[in-house]
Amino acid sequence: MPAAAQPSRRHFLALSAVAAAAAACGRATASSGGGTETRKLRYQGTVGQVTLPELAEDLGYLGDVKLEWVGNTISGPQDIQSAATGQTDFGGAFNGAVVKLIAAGAPVKAVISYYGVDANLFSGYYVLEDSPIRSARDLVGKKVAMNTLGAHSEAVLDTYLQRNGFAAGELGRVERIVLPPVNTEQALRQKQIEVAVLGGILRDKAVAAGGIRPLLSDFDLLGSFSAGTYVLTNRFLKANPTTSKTFVTGVARAVEWARTTPREEVVARSVEIVRKRGRNEDTATLQYWKSFGVAEPGGRLGDRTFQIWIDWLTTHGDLKQDQLKAADLYTNEFNGYGS
Structure with a gap:
């Protein structure tokens, strides 16, 4: 499993x-x-x-x-x-x-x-500007924070991984953790996680503050x-x-x-x-x-x-x-x- x-x-x-x-x-x-x-x-x-x-x-x-x-x-x-x-x-x-x-x-x-x-309403998967994470394989062993498991954000992440060569049995090599959306940006900036899923106003504010960059988004992946x-x-x-x-x-x-x-x-x-x-x-x-x-x-x-x-x-x-x-x-x- x-x-x-x-x-x-x-x-x-x-x-x-x-x-x-x-x-x-x-x-x-x-x-x-x-x-x-x-x-x-x-x-x-x-x-x-x-x-x-x-x-x-x-x-x-x-x-x-x-x-x-x-x-x-x-x-x-x-x-x-x-x-x-x-x-x-x-x-x-x-x-x-x-x-x-x-x-x-x-x-x-x-x-x-x-x-x-x-193009206006999407969830982005953000890393710090100086993060070494540039590809799907770079996520192995890293923490990705999202609002809940077994739902939209995890499904998009799995789709991204599988489109980049991950077999079903390898998906668990990327750690998923649950964080309240209001705390996710801070956890990323404090390096408690490596990837933050951000959407809506929280995404807009985080991007405006600088220091982060997108790895992927559900819109980029699925249109x-x-x-x-x-x-x-x-x-x-x-x-x-x-x-x-x-x-x-x-x-x-x-x-x-x-x-x-x-x-x-x-x-x-x-x-x-x-x-x-x-x-x-x-x-x-x-x-x-x-x-x-x-x-x-x-x-x-x-x-x-x-x-x-x-x-x-x-x-x-x-x-x-x-x-x-x-x-x-x-x-x-x-x-x-x-x-």
Whole structure:
């Protein structure tokens, strides 16, 4: 068992337990009874940020469908687990986590992309300016710090290593450690780690301070791609097709509004949304917003959205060969954007 695969497998077992619970109890909100569709969707937000569903609601794209905030999520995997077990009605996560959850038996379906990677929104793998690390082989025995294991950052690292000649059994020769994003830059500068995965405002601030350089980025490695999707349970989709279509299409319209609207206007609208909801949140980080990174028009899904992560999980032994088909993980049925 490659060392690098172990955290991913522990996470996979946790998702398996969630999936079993979701399949057994079927607690996802379906309808209010008597064949009437629900017009209220429970969800988790993010502190100091505006999600695409929140933006869609503020823009009037959800019509009479209302969002009910039940708290803030601590991570993508936790968010989709909450949706799978009926604590919320939808959740979003990195596509690899979505693949894991469905592989473990959770009765959910991906319906739309909500974040991704592009020239403005990416994660870089940074080393000190004078670091001897210049290539993939130079990472052997070195520490790479990221926000969590078994997710996006580790998958990108493994992809980079394998494209540069590492066999699956060699991936564990590069040490992966978890650090809170706010502490990662300092750990790099103090030489407690050799590589820091940095994104968003933390990346911008670190680069502006100087003294570091990129070894790679997910954008350089993979180009523009959608990286995370929202999921709803199969039961919810079956019981609430009109509500589901209103929600997914509204989010799709919000994706395109953010893509085609001047950045300053998107930021101003987001600041207004945060202030109106009255949760005593700091809006400073919103000033650094550049893009949601969704690659496809209206966030529509395709096999490519999931295949790279299916391949990664198969390499790690978390999936059996041909266990899942990408086309079975998602649906565009409820996305009316452009149709």
